[in-house]
Amino acid sequence: MGVLQLIVSGLANGCVYGLIAMGFVLIYKATEAVNFAQGDFMMLGAFICLGLTNPQFMDLPFWVSVPIAIAIMGAFGYALDLVVLRRMFGQSQIAIVILTIALGFVLRFFAGVMWGHEPISLASPIAGRDVRFGGVVLGLDEVMVIAVTIVLTLLLWLYFNRTKLGVAMQASSQNQLAAYYMGIPVKRVHSLIWALSGMVAAVAGILFASKGSIDPSIGLLGIKAFAAAVIGGFGSLPGALLGGIIVGLIEPFSGRYMPSGYSQIMPYLLLFLILIFRPHGILAQVHAKKV
Amino acid sequence: MRTVFKTSYDADINLFRHPQQMGWYLALIMLALALPFLLSVFALGEATNVLIWAIACMGLMILVGQTGQASLGHAAFLAIGCYANVLLQQRLGLPFLLSFPLAGLIAGVAGALIAMPMTKLHGIYLAIGTIAITILTEDFIVIATPLTNGVIGLMAPPIDIFGFEIDRYRTPWLLYYLILAVTLLVVLAYRNLQRSPLGRSFAAIRDSEISAQAMGVNVARTKAVAFGISTGITGLAGALMGHYAGIFNNETFNLIISIQLLLAIVIGGLGSIHGAFFGAAVVAMLPQAIAIGRDVLGRFIGGGSIAIPGMETAIFGLLLILFILFEPMGIYGRWVKIRTYFELFPFYRKDMFRRQKAYLKTERMR
Numbered sequence: 001m002g003v004l005q006l007i008v009s010g011l012a013n014g015c016v017y018g019l020i021a022m023g024f025v026l027i028y029k030a031t032e033a034v035n036f037a038q039g040d041f042m043m044l045g046a047f048i049c050l051g052l053t054n055p056q057f058m059d060l061p062f063w064v065s066v067p068i069a070i071a072i073m074g075a076f077g078y079a080l081d082l083v084v085l086r087r088m089f090g091q092s093q094i095a096i097v098i099l100t101i102a103l104g105f106v107l108r109f110f111a112g113v114m115w116g117h118e119p120i121s122l123a124s125p126i127a128g129r130d131v132r133f134g135g136v137v138l139g140l141d142e143v144m145v146i147a148v149t150i151v152l153t154l155l156l157w158l159y160f161n162r163t164k165l166g167v168a169m170q171a172s173s174q175n176q177l178a179a180y181y182m183g184i185p186v187k188r189v190h191s192l193i194w195a196l197s198g199m200v201a202a203v204a205g206i207l208f209a210s211k212g213s214i215d216p217s218i219g220l221l222g223i224k225a226f227a228a229a230v231i232g233g234f235g236s237l238p239g240a241l242l243g244g245i246i247v248g249l250i251e252p253f254s255g256r257y258m259p260s261g262y263s264q265i266m267p268y269l270l271l272f273l274i275l276i277f278r279p280h281g282i283l284a285q286v287h288a289k290k291v
Numbered sequence: 292m293r294t295v296f297k298t299s300y301d302a303d304i305n306l307f308r309h310p311q312q313m314g315w316y317l318a319l320i321m322l323a324l325a326l327p328f329l330l331s332v333f334a335l336g337e338a339t340n341v342l343i344w345a346i347a348c349m350g351l352m353i354l355v356g357q358t359g360q361a362s363l364g365h366a367a368f369l370a371i372g373c374y375a376n377v378l379l380q381q382r383l384g385l386p387f388l389l390s391f392p393l394a395g396l397i398a399g400v401a402g403a404l405i406a407m408p409m410t411k412l413h414g415i416y417l418a419i420g421t422i423a424i425t426i427l428t429e430d431f432i433v434i435a436t437p438l439t440n441g442v443i444g445l446m447a448p449p450i451d452i453f454g455f456e457i458d459r460y461r462t463p464w465l466l467y468y469l470i471l472a473v474t475l476l477v478v479l480a481y482r483n484l485q486r487s488p489l490g491r492s493f494a495a496i497r498d499s500e501i502s503a504q505a506m507g508v509n510v511a512r513t514k515a516v517a518f519g520i521s522t523g524i525t526g527l528a529g530a531l532m533g534h535y536a537g538i539f540n541n542e543t544f545n546l547i548i549s550i551q552l553l554l555a556i557v558i559g560g561l562g563s564i565h566g567a568f569f570g571a572a573v574v575a576m577l578p579q580a581i582a583i584g585r586d587v588l589g590r591f592i593g594g595g596s597i598a599i600p601g602m603e604t605a606i607f608g609l610l611l612i613l614f615i616l617f618e619p620m621g622i623y624g625r626w627v628k629i630r631t632y633f634e635l636f637p638f639y640r641k642d643m644f645r646r647q648k649a650y651l652k653t654e655r656m657r
Contacts, residue, residue, distance in 0.1 A: 028415075034415045034418075084612070084616065087616055088615070088616075091619065093415060094355075094361045094418070095557075095615055095619060097361070097415070097418055098553060098554065098557055098611065098615060099611070099612060099615045099616075101550055101554070101608075102554065102607075102608035102609070102611035102612045102615075103608065103612060104608070105604045105605055105607065105608030106605050106608045106609055106612070108604075108605075109602065109604065109605030109608075110605075223422060223426070223546075226419055226422070227419070227423070230416070230419050234415070234416075261430065261433055261434050262434070264430060265426070265427055265430040265431070265434075268423040268426050268427050269427065271419070271420075271423050272420065272423050272424075272427070275408075275409065275412060275416060275419070275420045275423070276408040276409070279411055279412055279416060280416075
């Protein structure tokens with residue numbers, strides 16, 4: 001395997017991490033809460049799409065089931081905020097962290113009951129095909145993952161900085177009370193951001209499922225995405241993608257050039273170093289603690 | 292309702308608020324001492340397990356409940372305590388009486404050293420940093436295979452104290468008494484910590500870091516000390532866990548254990564020793580309770596017992612969600628509410644324990 005292919009597969013992995021990390025960052029940007037179940041959201045999105053597409057379940061065409069899966073995850077995110085997280089309004093961050101960890105357990109169990117614990121692969125038209133760029137053979141799935149991620153990041157970034165609702169979301173996180181006074185429906189904004197994050201998770205899940213088989217425990221990938229979000233700078237969308245790509249690239253290269261056993265700890269080692277020397281990430285958004 | 296009439300300053304920091312309270316706790320200790328005569332060998336093993344978890348929960352409680360720092364890294368310190376204890380016995384030939392406190396000391400020093408660069412972090416970042424510690428430790432055990440025997444694991448030798456051999460299977464009652472003694476010592480240390488200036492500065496940091504700093508508390512150093520004490524106690528629990536389990540490897544102390552520890556103290560009730568015990572009882576006995584419930588249900592329906600993988604963690608997660616939504620103060624908080632209801636009988640109001648909500652302000656500029 002050439003260095004270029006190593007880079008591309010690393011980039012593709014990194015983009016999936018980046019997309020999951022973006023789900024964290026979206027929620028963090030708007031509600032200041034951290035969703036530890038984001039990895040399980042991704043798993044659920046992937047399984048819903050698989051359940052709609054695969055012949056042994058619903059057997060719908062892939063391009064029909066993708067928007068349905070995204071819509072279901074959006075509705076799921078909205079409903080989750082409406083029913084569960086809205087009650088947590090005004091409680092400490094750690095309470096929400098613990099709540100979402102517990103939610104992850106429940107989601108994993110649900111997926112296991114629904115679709116079993118055996119790895120299944122998604123019947124996706126982009127899986128297992130090749131593209132040629134002047135003599136270099138690349139997987140279509142990997143190229144698709146990278147392209148979709150870049151487009152999605154750009155759209156989300158524009159949304160947060162250029163649209164009225166995006167700015168309202170930032171305002172409601174920076175000061176909830178002041179946002180209320182300015183007439184922003186803070187609660188509905190929170191529900192919308194959970195919906196958006198569920199949709200991003202569904203996209204990440206579908207892309208991940210196109211690259212290989214999935215089982216209910218892939219939600220644990222969320223921890224790696226977490227490392228990615230912190231490395232890039234929690235609260236920054238481009239930072240999440242950057243962090244994801246760094247983690248995605250470190251893994252194959254340290255796996256190739258370092259003794260075995262070290263490659264899997266490298267992302268966390270980097271995370272640890274970043275936390276010590278640059279605690280708010282590469283693209284830091286915190287400047288000083290205010291009283 | 293009992294009104295304690297305080298006649299000296301010591302009344303504020305006495306171990307027991309009034310003599311009756313001391314009586315109740317003495318009765319509880321008597322019950323604990325009599326347990327080996329009352330329970331079967333299997334139930335005694337479960338009780339021992341609850342006590343070990345209670346020690347670990349108290350360790351984490353000092354950090355989370357007392358100092359207000361979240362940690363998902365305590366499985367790492369359980370592992371450090373466990374491996375240190377067994378390796379000191381096997382490699383250096385130290386007796387248990389020496390290796391056990393040394394294991395706690397090693398875990399404590401490791402915790403304080405790791406905490407030093409991390410005391411700048413708070414909230415979410417601290418949680419993530421401590422997750423990294425757990426994962427790194429798990430992989431490090433595999434990398435250090437010559438010392439730790441990696442994935443094959445180590446066997447804990449039977450404990451030998453002055454010629455008494457303590458083994459889980461041959462002398463379960465001796466193991467129970469040993470662990471009960473350690474538990475009581477840890478409770479006493481925890482209570483004394485709460486009453487000392489150090490414990491007060493922990494609480495000050497938990498309630499407001501900025502006010503604590505204004506009152507002259509060295510925040511960074513106090514947090515590091517809190518980490519050290521907390522991980523030290525957790526290390527003791529880890530050493531006992533090793534002896535209880537008999538054999539352990541890199542996967543014994545994984546992230547799930549860290550999460551379970553944190554969940555246990557939340558279910559039990561943050562900030563109290565009672566909470567640590569209640570949470571430990573829930574976590575340690577839930578698997579058995581589920582197994583028994585499944586058997587009963589299976590017999591009721593008529594088929595064999597129903598086995599659904601992952602059910603245990605799912606029930607645990609569901610329990611936790613319900614607790615956080617409906618009783619954030621945990622089992623002990625509910626007990627305090629019920630007690631207050633009867634103490635003040637006709638005058639209890641619904642919102643008596645309601646806390647003021649804080650509205651969010653971010654530290655980010657964009």
